[in-house]
Amino acid sequence: MSISVCIFARNEERLLPYCIGALAPAGLRPDDEIHILVNGCSDNTATVARALAAANSQIAVHELPVGDKANAWNEYTHRIASAGSNVHVFLDGDIMPSVGSITALANELTKNPELFAAAALPASGRSRKSWARTLLVHNYLSGNLYAMSKTAIERFRSMNLRLPFGAKGEDGLLSYLLLTDLEAGEDDSHAYRITTAKGATFEFESLNLNVRDLSIYRRRRRRYSERHFQKQILYRILKKRGLSAMPENISEIYTASAIANLRPRLEPVNFWFDLLTLRRLQSGSQSSVET
Numbered sequence: 508m509s510i511s512v513c514i515f516a517r518n519e520e521r522l523l524p525y526c527i528g529a530l531a532p533a534g535l536r537p538d539d540e541i542h543i544l545v546n547g548c549s550d551n552t553a554t555v556a557r558a559l560a561a562a563n564s565q566i567a568v569h570e571l572p573v574g575d576k577a578n579a580w581n582e583y584t585h586r587i588a589s590a591g592s593n594v595h596v597f598l599d600g601d602i603m604p605s606v607g608s609i610t611a612l613a614n615e616l617t618k619n620p621e622l623f624a625a626a627a628l629p630a631s632g633r634s635r636k637s638w639a640r641t642l643l644v645h646n647y648l649s650g651n652l653y654a655m656s657k658t659a660i661e662r663f664r665s666m667n668l669r670l671p672f673g674a675k676g677e678d679g680l681l682s683y684l685l686l687t688d689l690e691a692g693e694d695d696s697h698a699y700r701i702t703t704a705k706g707a708t709f710e711f712e713s714l715n716l717n718v719r720d721l722s723i724y725r726r727r728r729r730r731y732s733e734r735h736f737q738k739q740i741l742y743r744i745l746k747k748r749g750l751s752a753m754p755e756n757i758s759e760i761y762t763a764s765a766i767a768n769l770r771p772r773l774e775p776v777n778f779w780f781d782l783l784t785l786r787r788l789q790s791g792s793q794s795s796v797e798t
Contacts, residue, residue: 510539510613511592513583516600517574520551522712527559527566529603534610541566542587543600547574552600576650577670577677577757584663593617595660598652603710605630611707612654623659623685623700627652630708646686646701650678652709662689668750671741673757676734683742691745691753732777732784740765761788 512535516523523543530541543556543566553570560566569587571579580597588595594613598604608627615625626648629635642649662668668689670677686695714720740760744752754760766788771781 508594508613508617509589509592510535510594510596510609511589512539512541512596512598512609513588514541514543514598514600515576515579516543516545516548516552516556517576518548518550518552519600520555522601523552523555524559525603526598526600527563530609532606533604533608534613537565539565540589540592542583543568544571544579544583544587545569546571546576546579575673577674578672580677581669584660585667585669588660593657594654595657596652596654597650598709599650601711602651604652605708605710608652608704608707608709609654611704615702615704615707616654616656619702620656620658621699622702623656623662624648624681625654625702625704625707627704627707627709629711631710632713643703645682646698646703647682648678648701649709650676651711652707653678654704659685666750668753669755671754671757671759674741675730675737675757679734679738680741683745689750691750693746728776728780729784732780733788735772735777735781736769736784736788739769758791761791763789
């Protein structure tokens with residue numbers, strides 16, 4: 508069994524070495540592959556990644572000019588991923604997979620050929636219990652750490668199925684696609700395509716009350732807000748029209764008519780970010796009408 512790890516790294520100069528350091532205890536072997544996709548960084552992530560690669564022949568660094576996780580996912584899946592790898596592990600550059608987690612993910616995929624993906628659960632964070640419960644109940648993936656089978660990667664390639672450039676929350680969109688057996692549409696009942704791997708967890712640094720983390724928090728809340736609205740529009744389109752309606756760029760879905768019925772959520776933690784996101788989407792909405 509051969510494993511390939513894809514790490515999405517954007518402005519992760521500080522935490523990327525910890526992510527790499529956690530891979531061997533998580534189960535990565537010396538003959539497995541590590542691909543660091545440095546995308547759109549404004550810090551020294553690329554320099555750190557190259558230094559890590561110089562010290563470890565397993566590591567290959569791929570520098571992408573645009574900071575977009577969906578685009579980086581497409582690059583790995585359609586261009587970088589080795590056809591010889593049986594298991595493809597995806598994780599963010601600020602994540603530390605827990606001891607044995609990669610082994611647990613790989614074991615799930617190899618023992619059940621019907622599976623397209625295996626999910627890991629959070630082992631840290633203030634909301635980890637409710638987060639884990641959501642993943643378990645809905646058979647969802649968390650973009651922080653999950654694995655996909657060789658068969659799934661081959662299916663994405665043969666279908667030339669790509670995530671929209673600029674899409675927020677690639678894990679939710681992937682979960683939907685896999686649960687519809689890569690057909691989109693209304694039938695998302697194919698729960699046998701995703702499982703949660705027993706013993707697979709991940710850890711990360713919680714945010715603290717300081718200037719740097721407050722800036723991270725604001726960016727995160729804006730991203731969550733756009734993901735919320737994106738999900739409402741995109742899933743409605745895909746359920747109605749299928750994969751043929753998958754946009755190349757997520758901006759295509761934000762038509763004036765699509766945005767008109769959106770409203771901010773009333774919870775205080777969401778309301779102001781939703782309101783600002785809606786104003787931004789309305790100012791940049793396309794004039795074409797969604798069909």
